[in-house]
Amino acid sequence: MNKKEKQNATRxxxxxxxxxxxxxxxxxxxxxxxxxxxxxxxxxxxxxRIDCGVRATGGLEAGRRIAQICLGGLGRxxxxxxxxxxxxxxxxxxxxxxxxxxxxxxxxxxxxLSAKDDGGKKYSxxxxxxxxxxxxxxxxxxxxxxxxxxxxxxxxLEADRPPPAALVEKIAEACKxxxxxxxxxxxxxxxxxxxxxxxxxxxxxxxxxxxxxxxPLDHIVDGxxxxxxxxxxxxxxxxxxxxxxxxxxxxxxxxxxxxDAKEAKELADNLxxxxxxDYGKPFADIFAAxxxxxxxxxxxxxxxxxxxxxALKTGESFEAGHxxxxxxxxxxx
Numbered sequence: 145m146n147k148k149e150k151q152n153a154t155r156x157x158x159x160x161x162x163x164x165x166x167x168x169x170x171x172x173x174x175x176x177x178x179x180x181x182x183x184x185x186x187x188x189x190x191x192x193r194i195d196c197g198v199r200a201t202g203g204l205e206a207g208r209r210i211a212q213i214c215l216g217g218l219g220r221x222x223x224x225x226x227x228x229x230x231x232x233x234x235x236x237x238x239x240x241x242x243x244x245x246x247x248x249x250x251x252x253x254x255x256x257l258s259a260k261d262d263g264g265k266k267y268s269x270x271x272x273x274x275x276x277x278x279x280x281x282x283x284x285x286x287x288x289x290x291x292x293x294x295x296x297x298x299x300x301l302e303a304d305r306p307p308p309a310a311l312v313e314k315i316a317e318a319c320k321x322x323x324x325x326x327x328x329x330x331x332x333x334x335x336x337x338x339x340x341x342x343x344x345x346x347x348x349x350x351x352x353x354x355x356x357x358x359x360p361l362d363h364i365v366d367g368x369x370x371x372x373x374x375x376x377x378x379x380x381x382x383x384x385x386x387x388x389x390x391x392x393x394x395x396x397x398x399x400x401x402x403x404d405a406k407e408a409k410e411l412a413d414n415l416x417x418x419x420x421x422d423y424g425k426p427f428a429d430i431f432a433a434x435x436x437x438x439x440x441x442x443x444x445x446x447x448x449x450x451x452x453x454x455a456l457k458t459g460e461s462f463e464a465g466h467x468x469x470x471x472x473x474x475x476x477x
Contacts, residue, residue: 187328
């Protein structure tokens with residue numbers, strides 16, 4: 145069996161190419177650059193670079209579109225008016241009929257990347273979006289039984305500067321694509337676009353938590369989630385805190401599963417963020433308490449505040465968790 149045959153053998157038979165589906169969305173982002181206040185340039189290796197919030201102003205719509213690209217073209221992201229009783233007036237809502245592939249196979253920021261720039265300064269970032277499914281060596285793809293193939297790829301970076309040439313070379317080699325076939329979309333957390341695209345991970349964190357709980361991913365049939373749209377903050381730690389708090393204390397997710405009712409109830413009981421030992425304080429305070437060591441934070445914290453799991457076999461729904469408006473107000477004020 146040659147290399148291409150091996151790749152095809154691992155492709156999930158029912159899952160499409162996330163890079164092919166995302167390509168028209170990337171093209172539209174480029175075509176609408178002026179209207180969206182984003183800047184499109186070519187890097188030294190010919191790669192396409194889309195600045196959505198560093199030198200460019202960007203905005204909420206740019207962030208919404210980035211979030212849909214992150215989902216590999218398999219989901220819809222909308223900005224909506226919140227319930228009148230909500231503390232914050234607007235929400236980010238995400239829906240996909242392919243939640244496992246869209247969220248874990250594309251949107252999840254699981255590709256750890258680093259290189260030095262021309263000045264010798266280290267550039268470290270986590271990559272998300274459809275290019276992961278081609279080039280990342282994450283074990284998650286072995287579990288999913290999925291690898292993508294396409295003649296172009298897009299990667300989203302939560303960063304305050306474009307990737308250096310050395311990193312572009314690494315990614316091109318990993319994806320087995322020439323640099324000019326790669327698109328890098330980047331925005332810092334503190335930007336409007338960055339705020340939206342991170343809050344739009346409200347469904348992804350539910351899927352990731354289900355994976356951490358060893359729930360059978362192939363039982364998750366559909367999913368929808370929403371989170372309050374937090375105000376951006378110029379300070380990185382504050383911005384990161386607010387976007388995480390939007391999900392941890394304000395996020396709501398509904399999963400539709402094919403497993404039995406007992407499994408659905410168990411998932412619902414364990415999925416909300418309040419099950420974490422670190423629950424209860426704004427994320428920026430938690431981050432400061434561990435002196436900026438992200439990996440010292442209990443990974444069970446990263447999940448929506450409130451969840452509903454519906455067992456399709458019986459029609460029963462199980463709900464757990466709650467929205468914590470007090471912590472949201474402390475974080476967002």
